[in-house]
Amino acid sequence: MAGGIKKIVVEQGAERFPSTGAILLSVGDVPVSRARGQMQDMVQGTNTDMGKDTLHLLSYAGEFLKPCPGTRNYICCGYLILNVGTNCPLDCSYCILQAYFNLPNLRVHVNLEQEIDRVFEAIDREPEKIFRVGTGEFTDSLALDPVTGWSGIIVERFSMRKNTVLELKTKTANTRALLESTCRDRIIVSWSLNSPFICATEEHGAAALKKRLEAARECRAAGFTLGFHFDPMIPHRDWKDGYRRTVDLLDRYIEPGGIIWISMGSFRFMPALKPIIRRRHRDTCVLDGEFIKGLDGKMRYFKPIRIELYSFLRELLSQWHPDMGLYLCMESHEVWLESMSWSPETTEGLCGYLDQRVRKFFDLCG
Amino acid sequence: MVNIDNIRGVAHQKVELASIDDFPGPYCMSFGFDLGPLVRSLEGAGLLNPPLLTGDENGRFTIVAGYRRIKALKQMKVDTATCRIIPVNEIPPAECLLMNLYDNLAVRELNPVEKGMALTRLNCWFSTEEIVDQYMALLGLPPNRATLSSYLRFEEKMEIQAKEAVALGRLSFRNAMLLADLDPVSRSALVDLMSNLKFTISQQAHIIDYVTDLALIEGETIPEVLSDSRVRAIVGDSLMNKPQKGRRLISYLRRRRMPRLSKAEKDFRKVVADLNLDKMVRIEHSPFFESPFYRLEVLFRDGQSLREKLEKLMSEDLEKIGDPWKDNGRGD
Numbered sequence: 001m002a003g004g005i006k007k008i009v010v011e012q013g014a015e016r017f018p019s020t021g022a023i024l025l026s027v028g029d030v031p032v033s034r035a036r037g038q039m040q041d042m043v044q045g046t047n048t049d050m051g052k053d054t055l056h057l058l059s060y061a062g063e064f065l066k067p068c069p070g071t072r073n074y075i076c077c078g079y080l081i082l083n084v085g086t087n088c089p090l091d092c093s094y095c096i097l098q099a100y101f102n103l104p105n106l107r108v109h110v111n112l113e114q115e116i117d118r119v120f121e122a123i124d125r126e127p128e129k130i131f132r133v134g135t136g137e138f139t140d141s142l143a144l145d146p147v148t149g150w151s152g153i154i155v156e157r158f159s160m161r162k163n164t165v166l167e168l169k170t171k172t173a174n175t176r177a178l179l180e181s182t183c184r185d186r187i188i189v190s191w192s193l194n195s196p197f198i199c200a201t202e203e204h205g206a207a208a209l210k211k212r213l214e215a216a217r218e219c220r221a222a223g224f225t226l227g228f229h230f231d232p233m234i235p236h237r238d239w240k241d242g243y244r245r246t247v248d249l250l251d252r253y254i255e256p257g258g259i260i261w262i263s264m265g266s267f268r269f270m271p272a273l274k275p276i277i278r279r280r281h282r283d284t285c286v287l288d289g290e291f292i293k294g295l296d297g298k299m300r301y302f303k304p305i306r307i308e309l310y311s312f313l314r315e316l317l318s319q320w321h322p323d324m325g326l327y328l329c330m331e332s333h334e335v336w337l338e339s340m341s342w343s344p345e346t347t348e349g350l351c352g353y354l355d356q357r358v359r360k361f362f363d364l365c366g
Numbered sequence: 367m368v369n370i371d372n373i374r375g376v377a378h379q380k381v382e383l384a385s386i387d388d389f390p391g392p393y394c395m396s397f398g399f400d401l402g403p404l405v406r407s408l409e410g411a412g413l414l415n416p417p418l419l420t421g422d423e424n425g426r427f428t429i430v431a432g433y434r435r436i437k438a439l440k441q442m443k444v445d446t447a448t449c450r451i452i453p454v455n456e457i458p459p460a461e462c463l464l465m466n467l468y469d470n471l472a473v474r475e476l477n478p479v480e481k482g483m484a485l486t487r488l489n490c491w492f493s494t495e496e497i498v499d500q501y502m503a504l505l506g507l508p509p510n511r512a513t514l515s516s517y518l519r520f521e522e523k524m525e526i527q528a529k530e531a532v533a534l535g536r537l538s539f540r541n542a543m544l545l546a547d548l549d550p551v552s553r554s555a556l557v558d559l560m561s562n563l564k565f566t567i568s569q570q571a572h573i574i575d576y577v578t579d580l581a582l583i584e585g586e587t588i589p590e591v592l593s594d595s596r597v598r599a600i601v602g603d604s605l606m607n608k609p610q611k612g613r614r615l616i617s618y619l620r621r622r623r624m625p626r627l628s629k630a631e632k633d634f635r636k637v638v639a640d641l642n643l644d645k646m647v648r649i650e651h652s653p654f655f656e657s658p659f660y661r662l663e664v665l666f667r668d669g670q671s672l673r674e675k676l677e678k679l680m681s682e683d684l685e686k687i688g689d690p691w692k693d694n695g696r697g698d
C-alpha cells in the first residue's frame with residue numbers, strides 16, 4: 001500500500017504521537033508537509049480523487065467509539081465503530097464515504113493508542129453488555145494496516161476484553177500483521193464479498209475474490225474466527241449466477257464451522273451520492289437498478305427486488321451450511337420475514353441474536 | 367472597499383459608442399436582461415446617469431458601470447454619449463469591479479448567471495476566504511466553499527443556451543448543475559426540452575435523472591433517448607398544453623426507468639378499481655410500497671352514512687388488497 005501513497009501531511013499536534021514517527025518510518029521516501037490546524041475542506045464536487053494518495057496524520061479530537069450510524073425505520077445490528085481513521089485507499093464505486101466526508105485524504109488518527117484507554121473505560125463500565133466493535137465503517141480495516149499498524153495497536157488490547165469482540169472488515173489480503181500476532185480471542189476477521197463481476201468491475205483496488213478467500217482461509221487455519229458480508233448486493237446481468245459462483249468459491253476455500261456470521265445488505269445511499277458516483281465512476285453499473293426513497297430518506301432498491309436478492313442468497317448459503325448466523329443489514333421487519341422466514345423484529349432483537357452468536361463462538365467469562 | 371473619492375472628480379466626456387467594447391469585460395455582470403424598458407426610459411428622459419468607463423492607450427474603452435445603458439444606446443443606434451472616464455491605471459481593477467457590483471446590487475438582485483459572473487470576476491482579485499466571508503452573503507448566497515465552487519463551475523462550463531434557460535427561470539440553477547458533467551450536445555438536448563416545455567423544479571430534476579439514467583442503462587446517447595418516437599409524440603401533441611405534456615413525458619420516462627415499480631403501482635390501481643368502491647372511499651399504498659401499511663380514507667356525513675359505507679366496503683373482496691407482486695389470493 002505504501003507504494004500508493006505519494007504525499008504525507010502531518011497536522012499540527014500530530015508530531016508528538018509515537019504512531020506518527022512509526023508511520024513516517026514505514027512509508028520511507030515520501031514527501032512530507034506540515035499543516036497548521038485543520039486542513040481546508042474539500043470544495044465539494046471539484047475534488048474527484050478524494051486525496052486517496054495522501055496520508056494525513058492528525059490527532060483526532062472527537063469520540064473514538066461511536067454507534068454505527070444506523071437508520072430509523074430499519075433494523076440495525078447495533079455495531080459500534082472504533083474510529084481509527086477516515087477514507088480508504090481502495091475506490092469502490094458504491095462507497096458511501098464519497099459523500100460522507102468533506103475532508104479529503106487518508107486520515108489516520110495517530111492518537112488512537114493514547115485514546116483507546118478511554119474507549120475501554122466506557123466498555124468496562126458495562127461488564128454485562130456485549131460490545132461488538134469494528135473499524136471497517138469509515139475505512140477498510142486492513143487496507144492501511146501495513147502503514148498504520150492499526151491491528152498491532154488494537155488487536156491485543158481488545159482481545160483481553162472479556163465482553164467485547166473486535167471485527168476487522170476488509171476487501172484486502174493484508175493479514176500479515178494479524179497472522180503474526182498471537183491473539184485470537186474475540187477477534188473476528190471478515191471479508192466483504194460480492195459477485196465476481198462486481199468485485200472485478202466496481203471494487204477498484206480491492207483484492208481479487210480468490211485472494212480474499214485465500215487470505216480468509218489462512219486466517220482460519222491460524223485460528224481466527226471469520227465473518228463475511230455480502231454488502232452491497234447489486235442486481236446486475238446474470239447476478240444469480242454471479243452470487244452462486246461466489247458461494248461455490250466460499251465452499252471451496254472455507255470451512256463453514258468457523259464463520260460467526262454472514263450479513264447481507266443491498267446497495268443504499270444518500271441521494272447526494274449519485275452525482276458523485278456518476279462523476280467519479282463513469283462506467284459503473286451500481287446505479288442501474290430501480291431505486292426508491294426509503295423510509296430513512298436513503299435510496300434503496302424497490303422492496304421486491306431486495307427480497308429477491310436476499311432470498312436467493314439465503315437459499316444458497318443455507319444449503320451450504322444450516323447455521324451461518326445469517327442476518328440482514330438495515331432492513332425492515334417485513335423484508336426479514338419475506339426473505340429469511342423469520343425476523344428479529346427490532347434492533348434489540350437483532351442485537352440479541354448477534355450476541356448469541358458471539359457467546360457461541362467465544363468464551364466471554366474469561 | 368470602494369473609495370468613492372476616486373470617482374468624485376472623474377471627468378465627463380463625449381465618447382463614440384463604437385469605441386466602447388461591447389461585451390461585459392472584466393467588471394460587468396449583466397446577463398439575460400430585457401433592454402425594452404431601459405430603451406424607452408432613455409428615449410423619454412435621456413441619459414441621466416452617465417456610464418463609467420476606463421480607457422486604454424489605443425483609445426478604446428472598457429465599461430466599469432453602465433453596461434446595460436451602453437447596450438441600450440447602441441440598440442437605439444446612438445453614435446455618442448456622455449460618459450465618465452477613469453484615466454488609465456487610476457483606479458485598481460479590483461476597485462472597478464466592486465464599483466460595478468455595488469452599482470448593480472443597489473438597484474436589483476442579480477440572477478444566478480450574474481452571480482456566477484460576479485463570483486468568477488471576484489475570484490480573480492480576492493482570496494476564497496474573502497469571497498466566502500464578505501461577498502457571498504451580499505449576493506444572497508450561503509457563505510460556503512461548495513456554493514462558491516458550484517457558481518464558478520457553472521460560469522465556466524455552461525453554454526449561453528443553458529445560461530439563458532437559467533436566467534429566464536426555465537431551468538433552476540441547482541438542476542442546471544446536474545447537467546454540468548454532461549457533454550455539450552447532451553446538455554443542449556436537455557436544455558432545449560426544458561425551454562420548450564414547462565416543468566416545475568422537481569419535474570426538471572426527475573427528467574434529468576430519468577433521461578441520463580436511461581441513456582447509460584440502455585447504451586444510448588441522451589439525444590437518442592429524447593428523440594424516441596414516444597417522446598416525440600408527446601412533445602408534438604397539439605392537444606395538450608405545455609404542463610400536460612411535461613407530466614405525460616415524466617410519467618412515460620418513469621415507466622421506462624422504473625418498470626417493476628410502475629407495474630406494481632398499475633396492478634394496485636387495478637385491484638382497487640375492481641373493488642367498486644364508493645366515491646368517498648379511497649385505498650392507497652405507501653410511497654413506493656416501502657411501508658407495509660396501506661391507507662383507507664372514508665369521507666362521511668354522519669354515523670349512519672359511515673356505517674353504510676363500511677358495510678358496502680366489507681362486502682367487497684378486500685383480500686385482494688396487498689403487495690401487488692404477491693399473489694394475494696388473485697390466483698393470477
Ligand code: SF4
Pocket residue numbers: 087088089090091092094095096097137138139140171
Ligand atoms: S473498501 Fe469500503 S471504505 Fe474502502 S472504498 Fe470500498 S467501500 Fe469504501
